[in-house]
Amino acid sequence: MKKIGVIADPHGNLSALEAVLEDMPKVDRIICAGDLVGYGPQPNEVIDLVKSKDILSVLGNHDYAVYQEKTGSLNKLAAKVAEWTHENLEKENLRFLGKLPKKTKIEEKYEIFIAHGTPRKPLKEYLYPNVSNRNLVKMTQGTDTDIIVLGHTHIPLEKMIQGKLILNPGAVGQPRDRNPKASYMVLKLGRKKEVIQNRVSYDIEKTEKKINELELPEKFGTRLHFGW
Structure with a gap:
């Protein structure tokens, strides 16, 4: 049986990522559905940890905005953090973001497709849990894999559609x-596919303090306490 750790949207929050990796049971590999940076105060440390753990990641919309210095699609506060992130990222980490694919596939007993938003619009489209089956089919048609892993909404989702x-x-x-x-999943891939959803507490105050010390938007620290 293969075990795959599944994460998304670390967003420069090192304390949360460290807690998730510590809580995660032993897995064969970890995949990430994008947005390593943005919002959070420790983008370099998050990227360094992702690289050290050999986590396979795709490009998120904040990763793209930071690397390309194109923040027009972000709201004003998110754009401010993206600009700060670009200025403060080590060159090696900026290059790392630039090399991330918008989508990818891996084979782990089953074929797994990974993107940030949706298969048809990897950086722009959101797939929320309340999506209709009709729209779900439209968003995922043309992707003939057994499993599709997405991020972007910051809300857990598990659905079956057309196999x-x-x-x-x-x-x-x-x-x-x-x-x-902090939220993550573990995929158990044997004769059947089993999904385990896990949540783990972390030091929110530590992340909030760093946000405030760096004079990043206070909102991005406050909201961590409430999950909104």
């Missing part, structure tokens, strides 16, 4: 489902 398992592990660094605990 495909659609997953969103929720956000590591900035949950938005009214649960402040």
Whole structure:
């Protein structure tokens, strides 16, 4: 049996990512559905940890905005953090973001497709849990894999449609489902596909303090306490 750790949206929140990796059971590999940076105060440390753990990641919209210095699609406060992140990222880490693919596939007993938003619009489209089956089919058609892993919404999701398992592990660094605990999934792949959803507490005050010390938008620290 293969075990795959599934994460998304660390968003520069090192304390949350460290807590998730410490809580995660032993797995064969870890995959990330994008947005390593943005919002959070420790983008270099998050990227360094992702690299050291050999986590396979795709490009998120904040990663793209930071690397390309194109923040027009972000709100004013998020754009401010993206600009700060670009200025403060080590060159090696900026290059790392630039090399991330918008989408990728891996083979681990089952074929797994990974993107940040949706298969048809990896950087722009959101796939929320309340999506209709009709729209779910439209968003995922043309992706003939057994499993589709997405991020972007910061809300966990597990759905089956036309034989495909659609997953969103929720956000590591900035949950938005009214649960402040960092979120991740573990995929158990044997004769059947089993999904385990996990939440873990972390030192929110530590992240909030760093946000305030760096004079980043206070909102991005406050909201961590409430998961919105």
